[in-house]
Amino acid sequence: MGLEKENVKSGDIIDTRVLKKLYQFVNPYKQRFYLLVLLTLLLAVLAPSRPLLIQIAIDDYVALGDADGLVTMMYFLVGLLVLHAVVQFGHTYLSGWIGQVIIRDIRTRLYRHLLKMRLKYFDNTPIGRLVTRNISDVETLSDVFSQGLAEIIGDLLQLVSILAVMFYVDWKLTLVSLCTLPLLIISTYVFKEKVKVSFNDVRNAVSNLNSFLQEHITGMNIIQVFNREDREYEKFKAINKEHRQAHLKSVMYYSIYYPVAEIIQAIGIGLVVWYGATGVFDMQLKVGVLISFIMYLQLFFRPIRMIADRFNTLQMGVVSSSRIFAILENNGQIPNEGSHMPEKLKGDIAFEKVWFAYEKEDWVLKDISFEVQHGETVALVGATGAGKSSTINLISRFYDTNKGQIKIDGKPVDSFELSTLRKHVGVVLQDVFLFSDTIFQNITLGNPDISREQVMHAADLVGARKFIERLPGGLDYDVKERGGTLSVGQRQLISFVRAMVYDPEIIILDEATSSVDTETEELIQAAIEKMMQGRTAIIIAHRLSTIQKAEKIIVLHKGEIVEEGTHETLLKRDGYYAQLHQMQLKTMVIG
Template identity: 80%
Template structure:
């Protein structure tokens, strides 16, 4: 098994187009968003107030022994501390809340979008990558709101406010305080670039790990059947190693940067203490100013240390946003512009000069023409790859034709509302998919209009009632993921019940009995006969014995209809169908 690895690169910190599109998700909560902006500004304004009032307390009250004035300053500092704590709490909670409700909306919109995508899109896109988009990328996007843009703006405002106050108090001491700032800026820039690369590697590793795990867990039976455990284990170890190395790199950069930043801050503080103490000795600087500047430096350096990390968070958020928005803006969907919504249909299907290709002009179907009238049963036979299942996909509009026309009751199927079209068609596939849920929910698919009595009536019709009743809980039995606790035949019977309870006017069976034993097949054939009565039916069959009573049999080969007729007339013709029939008789005789 091979899996294409995904390579992600950080984007620009400020991508106006991306941010503009993201703001569309903010609009429903813009009142709270603007309040968050106000809280951000309030935090920046409140940041330098404590050092400033401590300076006043020392120089104006402690120095002259004014205990009453000092007590008033202490009361004021307590109020400011409580106010700052309250604003900090509101800011942290609100930014997190906005981030979570926005990603909830985005994730719902993204999943709704995926539900409308063409099957071709899922054919070409690894499921693990889509899981990454819907989970990891959306989580990263939350950081844009909670730790990214708002936090960066808050940090920058705080820096500007602190600098303004410092210059106001003592511009010479401010310049001395900033003497080590170039060192911190250089180290922060180097850290930002290094951690950006590390974050890219981590995101790539996560995406590739998700894709690998999803694909190989789903295909575990193939891995084990062909004794590929050791090889796939080695491949997983290599991908996991890439993930570990990327994470360790990011940890290494953090472990280097923060001590370096602390040392630079300590040097800056030492310079300020040395210069300020000299000024205090010379009576040029008041002791309160010196103490306040030490506090200013701590407040000033803290957001600078954090800002590099926040920039990378924002960069990765922009990347995730771009990928999510790209997926949301993709138009790889079946157009659902039809307005026709009939409650009932006759079920007359007609294909006229239909050509279809999955890729460019590699034609899977070539000039297909046939008609199935109300109540008729038409069977399709042919070798694997002849185009039988493709016809089924086109009638359901899982794919759209390249040329020609498909009509239902004389109306082009493109004029039908998509949900209405599929509502009138019941499909039973060879590969039955069951969700990790109860048998009841797998049959009704959550439709509250279908009662338990109707389900059991349909189950009795196809002979599934006995085995369902024997299961613990009956209809409430959980079949686990993909129906792992049921046999292939039992899963097939449940798919028949699922098709019948929706009471469609058209029944399509795509080799639906090929996975069951002969005894079960005979039982199902009787049920199918009852189910098809009065309905238009299209049957793709592997065993020719199951379609001998069909009104019409079509033989397909390499995307073309080679023969059409009844079982008897096709045998008399001595062509493709006759050869297929003889081959099956021989294989049965040998068996």
């Protein structure tokens, strides 16, 4: 038991191809986005204004003892602070709002895309990994818009505006202030590269954790039945340890970088104080300028310290975007180009030289041809892996054929509009899946056109009314996750009701009675006979006794039709079907 671990590395910080794709989600909100850009520009302009006003207040009013002018300047300063606070609020809220509505749109589009994917895609992709894409990776994109690109642009503009004012006020003191800048840039670059690696490790560890937990919680019964708890626990501890170590690496890098950045900033401020104080003593520099430069440095170093985080946020957002777009651009969706939307089907089915493989040319079905007439019941039998379930999956287009055609009422199945085709084909599977919801919602699947009366009528038809009415709340009884509070037979009966409530013209039963007790099987067999009246039916049955009344039995072996006929005819041939029949009789006797 185990999943292939994911190991994805970050790409370029600015991937224009990915950013262009992201912009299509920004486009519906471009007016607000442009407003965010404007607020970003305003913040960049406002950043150096406060130290500049303080400098003017000290040198032009405090030093000269102008109290009235100082009061006026304080009004300007308070007004500036209020304006800055308002702009900051608008910028923070708007960037967060844009991030949230965009990830809502992306998550919705991603889930809608997954709903239309072929089952083959889910066969090959761990569910936990898809959960990571739809939740964690999409959430990372929120940071791209709220803390990534916009903040990086704002920080860079702020640095430019502060530098411009500093050079304008005193270019010599500015050069002294920037002496420690190369040290900060080098340490920031090293920090960014180290944290980028740890972030990659964290993202991969989260994906691996999700995949592991999803698979093992789903298969908990197998783990417990085969006494694998300790072994799987050790595996989980190993994966969890990788996750912890990845996080601790990033914590270590942060704990080193920020003190180093503070020391470099303190050295820079010390140099400014030393050089500026000398100028003040020599009467070549005003006190207000010196004080403003200390404030400028604090404003200047902060964006540089933060920009490493911003770049890593943007980089991880680009990685997450690439993963998400890899799904959105996957062409594994079932083509729904058909336009045929009949109100009713007659129910004739024809397989014409059908070949099918899940992987390349590893053929599961080979040159399959047979016909099912309207109202006829046909049974598919064969050993495990013979291709029975694959055959019926092709009728509802859960998969498409590689070669050959399947026709319903003389028209290829791909000429039908997909939802119309599936509405007319009722499928009852051996492994019944129930959602954590009421019986009514599990039967109707949220279809508002199906009334409670229709549900109970279908329940009457398959003999499920009695057990439903005995449950607390009846149709409103919550079956919990995967229908865990119901027996196998009860879940199977609900699946029959679910199929019958849509009144399909074609019924497909895939081992529908193999997991139920004899009493429930007799109940279902009676229901099946009612269900099949006037309908085309294809039955896959493990117990050959359940298909003896079928008008035609098709025997599959290794993907090929080896025999075809009625129960009596096939027994007389003393071929493959007769062997299967004899084997089951021996099993029943031994049992």
